[in-house]
Amino acid sequence: MSYSLLILPGDGIGPEVMAEVRKVIAWFEANRGMTFDVSEDLVGGCAYDRHGTPLTDATMARAQEVDAVLLGAVGGPAYDNLDFSVKPERGLLRLRKEMDLFANLRPAQCFDALADFSSLKREVVAGLDILIVRELTSGVYFGEPRGIHPDDNNPDNEGGRVGINTQRYTSGEIRRVARAAFELAKKRGNKVCSMEKANVMESGILWREEVQWVHDNEYPEVELSHMYADNGAMQLVRNPRQFDVIVTDNLFGDLLSDAAAMLTGSLGMLPSASLGAPMANGRPKAMYEPVHGSAPDIAGQGKANPIACILSFAMALRYSYDEGAAADELERAVEKVLADGVRTADLMGPEGGTPVSTSEMGDRIVAAL
Amino acid sequence: MSYSLLILPGDGIGPEVMAEVRKVIAWFEANRGMTFDVSEDLVGGCAYDRHGTPLTDATMARAQEVDAVLLGAVGGPAYDNLDFSVKPERGLLRLRKEMDLFANLRPAQCFDALADFSSLKREVVAGLDILIVRELTSGVYFGEPRGIHPDDNNPDNEGGRVGINTQRYTSGEIRRVARAAFELAKKRGNKVCSMEKANVMESGILWREEVQWVHDNEYPEVELSHMYADNGAMQLVRNPRQFDVIVTDNLFGDLLSDAAAMLTGSLGMLPSASLGAPMANGRPKAMYEPVHGSAPDIAGQGKANPIACILSFAMALRYSYDEGAAADELERAVEKVLADGVRTADLMGPEGGTPVSTSEMGDRIVAAL
Ligand SMILES: CC(C)[C@H](C(=O)O)[C@@H](O)C(=O)O
Ligand SMILES: CC(C)[C@H](C(=O)O)[C@@H](O)C(=O)O
Numbered sequence: 001m002s003y004s005l006l007i008l009p010g011d012g013i014g015p016e017v018m019a020e021v022r023k024v025i026a027w028f029e030a031n032r033g034m035t036f037d038v039s040e041d042l043v044g045g046c047a048y049d050r051h052g053t054p055l056t057d058a059t060m061a062r063a064q065e066v067d068a069v070l071l072g073a074v075g076g077p078a079y080d081n082l083d084f085s086v087k088p089e090r091g092l093l094r095l096r097k098e099m100d101l102f103a104n105l106r107p108a109q110c111f112d113a114l115a116d117f118s119s120l121k122r123e124v125v126a127g128l129d130i131l132i133v134r135e136l137t138s139g140v141y142f143g144e145p146r147g148i149h150p151d152d153n154n155p156d157n158e159g160g161r162v163g164i165n166t167q168r169y170t171s172g173e174i175r176r177v178a179r180a181a182f183e184l185a186k187k188r189g190n191k192v193c194s195m196e197k198a199n200v201m202e203s204g205i206l207w208r209e210e211v212q213w214v215h216d217n218e219y220p221e222v223e224l225s226h227m228y229a230d231n232g233a234m235q236l237v238r239n240p241r242q243f244d245v246i247v248t249d250n251l252f253g254d255l256l257s258d259a260a261a262m263l264t265g266s267l268g269m270l271p272s273a274s275l276g277a278p279m280a281n282g283r284p285k286a287m288y289e290p291v292h293g294s295a296p297d298i299a300g301q302g303k304a305n306p307i308a309c310i311l312s313f314a315m316a317l318r319y320s321y322d323e324g325a326a327a328d329e330l331e332r333a334v335e336k337v338l339a340d341g342v343r344t345a346d347l348m349g350p351e352g353g354t355p356v357s358t359s360e361m362g363d364r365i366v367a368a369l
Numbered sequence: 370m371s372y373s374l375l376i377l378p379g380d381g382i383g384p385e386v387m388a389e390v391r392k393v394i395a396w397f398e399a400n401r402g403m404t405f406d407v408s409e410d411l412v413g414g415c416a417y418d419r420h421g422t423p424l425t426d427a428t429m430a431r432a433q434e435v436d437a438v439l440l441g442a443v444g445g446p447a448y449d450n451l452d453f454s455v456k457p458e459r460g461l462l463r464l465r466k467e468m469d470l471f472a473n474l475r476p477a478q479c480f481d482a483l484a485d486f487s488s489l490k491r492e493v494v495a496g497l498d499i500l501i502v503r504e505l506t507s508g509v510y511f512g513e514p515r516g517i518h519p520d521d522n523n524p525d526n527e528g529g530r531v532g533i534n535t536q537r538y539t540s541g542e543i544r545r546v547a548r549a550a551f552e553l554a555k556k557r558g559n560k561v562c563s564m565e566k567a568n569v570m571e572s573g574i575l576w577r578e579e580v581q582w583v584h585d586n587e588y589p590e591v592e593l594s595h596m597y598a599d600n601g602a603m604q605l606v607r608n609p610r611q612f613d614v615i616v617t618d619n620l621f622g623d624l625l626s627d628a629a630a631m632l633t634g635s636l637g638m639l640p641s642a643s644l645g646a647p648m649a650n651g652r653p654k655a656m657y658e659p660v661h662g663s664a665p666d667i668a669g670q671g672k673a674n675p676i677a678c679i680l681s682f683a684m685a686l687r688y689s690y691d692e693g694a695a696a697d698e699l700e701r702a703v704e705k706v707l708a709d710g711v712r713t714a715d716l717m718g719p720e721g722g723t724p725v726s727t728s729e730m731g732d733r734i735v736a737a738l
Binding site for chain 2: 075084087089093119120121124140141143146147148151154156157158159160161162163164165166167168169170171172173174175197199200201202203204205206207210213229230231232233234236237238239251252254255256257258259261262263267
């Protein structure tokens with residue numbers, strides 16, 4: 001049996017880090033008897049350059065068929081002035097929406113060897129291991145009505161336009177991502193903190209009530225707390241280790257997971273998984289992505305850290321191919337290379353280490369397998 | 370001439386910290402020939418308890434008449450299950466909206482004596498002095514339609530409800546807060562960073578375009594940059610000193626300013642001002658508030674730090690009463706007391722100091738005037 005994988009390197013450093021994942025895949029094929037049916041395609045700015053759209057229908061169809069998608073990153077200043085409807089980000093959002101990847105798992109883990117990279121004190125972040133579960137297919141990212149319109153009949157509106165987006169959540173959308181969070185918490189610290197602004201937004205009230213409902217009816221054994229998202233942003237900075245699993249909506253999840261990722265000081269290390277409903281094979285529809293973006297400032301220079309993308313592939317091994325042992329093996333190889341002091345530029349601190357390029361880091365990890 | 374001031378202590382620690390401001394006012398009356406026409410009233414949960422509404426029309430009318438409002442804090446767990454329409458927060462939001470206080474100034478300043486209180490490394494936050502200008506009267510806090518509705522015709526919606534809020538900004542709303550930010554930047558580091566999610570929200574595109582318009586047409590001499598709000602949350606954690614003035618919308622401003630405040634480790638120290646259009650006397654309509662909330666866990670125990678509220682009154686002296694010298698005097702008194710090692714519980718670190726209660730802290734500051 002072969003595992004199907006659609007690779008979408010995307011823009012910026014995406015192609016560079018993905019090349020290192022290719023080496024890892026080749027190793028597992030050669031040494032662990034796995035067969036991957038890998039296809040590769042364009043997404044984001046590069047797809048727009050070639051096809052005039054950030055995601056073609058053909059690529060979308062292929063994403064629906066495969067066991068897993070691995071995406072590098074999209075966007076960059078070259079595309080900043082594109083029309084909204086063809087921005088690189090639309091390709092990513094279309095994948096999320098049409099694959100219905102409602103649960104975005106963003107671990108914020110502080111790797112011990114890297115704790116001094118954090119702007120936070122070592123004693124605040126050492127051992128940090130939280131998991132943000134962000135709703136990914138609804139909310140203000142997708143709600144209608146939306147757009148920029150003339151506001152001509154409003155003499156008070158200097159400038160004469162109005163910009164509108166709609167935050168919209170159904171009970172069902174909230175319940176399914178809450179279930180994902182509770183399930184994950186059971187395998188971790190058994191604690192979920194749900195974040196919204198129920199004090200000022202009705203959609204936040206619904207969020208809180210539905211998360212509570214799922215808890216009371218289905219997961220009473222998991223510890224649940226609620227927090228306003230502004231306080232959540234504060235508490236993440238003040239004492240992040242108070243959290244185990246955080247569940248929150250699409251927009252809050254965007255900000256809070258970026259802040260949480262930055263706490264660890266290891267942005268180049270953090271993978272993510274976006275999961276949907278189970279497919280015929282019982283595994284969830286899934287897309288995996290490094291948390292870092294396209295990093296246009298260092299693209300093409302061999303400086304990018306491929307670890308986040310390699311660890312994203314490890315998540316694919318675990319969640320999409322049921323190859324937990326192989327995932328463990330890959331994660332251990334990464335740890336070993338780090339423990340040996342091998343460092344891409346982003347990981348190079350005052351205590352030194354062996355500086356390596358993107359490609360050398362990939363080679364070292366393969367060698368450690 | 371007497372200066373009118375409406376004091377709204379509110380809930381939790383609000384009344385305690387406000388009592389200390391009263392002492393400061395008395396000192397300025399006795400020693401600096403000022404006369405304050407002070408009225409006091411209820412807002413938030415305590416107003417609901419007395420009147421069944423978090424803000425009566427009479428209080429609202431009084432707020433419209435005075436030179437300045439000074440508010441303590443609203444809310445607390447006792448009110449968590451109140452109906453949305455009478456939540457303590459509604460009183461605060463009504464004040465903001467009806468007084469049209471569109472520019473919320475939230476300084477995040479790291480006091481040197483307190484730099485070690487931050488969860489961030491001293492070298493990352495020492496000397497930090499940023500000002501977040503948050504739009505306060507529009508956006509998803511106030512947009513219509515909003516509410517929780519049955520979603521009966523949707524068989525896919527387990528739970529059967531839908532929660533809706535609307536993010537809505539007009540060009541004019543964006544331009545006026547942008548002007549406030551540019552004006553403030555001119556008196557500081559001459560740099561504005563505007564934050565939105567123009568990559569996924571049309572209201573964010575309008576935000577970016579209108580801020581740019583105000584810059585190009587009216588403040589070309591101020592340095593302007595744009596940043597996605599998720600990256601903003603990251604950068605605030607990574608390297609907050611890259612910023613001078615940040616301008617952002619109501620909801621992003623809520624999260625980002627709380628995160629920024631927490632960076633400083635001095636939450637009990639941070640004041641804020643919410644400013645509107647100029648009144649007949651040429652000074653802006655204004656409400657001043659400590660950034661900390663009602664802190665129900667320590668309410669009534671004499672543990673609260675009154676400095677944030679006292680510094681909020683200093684901002685009132687400066688912006689509403691044109692008493693800049695008195696504001697400086699008050700701020701210097703606070704600095705002196707801190708330098709002398711006088712510490713409320715929240716400021717008590719490993720290096721020790723003289724522990725004082727809320728009321729003693731007020732007395733010390735008055736004595737230092
Ligand atoms: C690139 C952008 C559309 C995206 C988002 O806003 O969701 C990114 O910030 C993320 O968090 O994956
Ligand atoms: C109390 C609440 C309504 C308020 C807000 O969300 O604006 C608070 O968090 C603030 O930032 O002033």
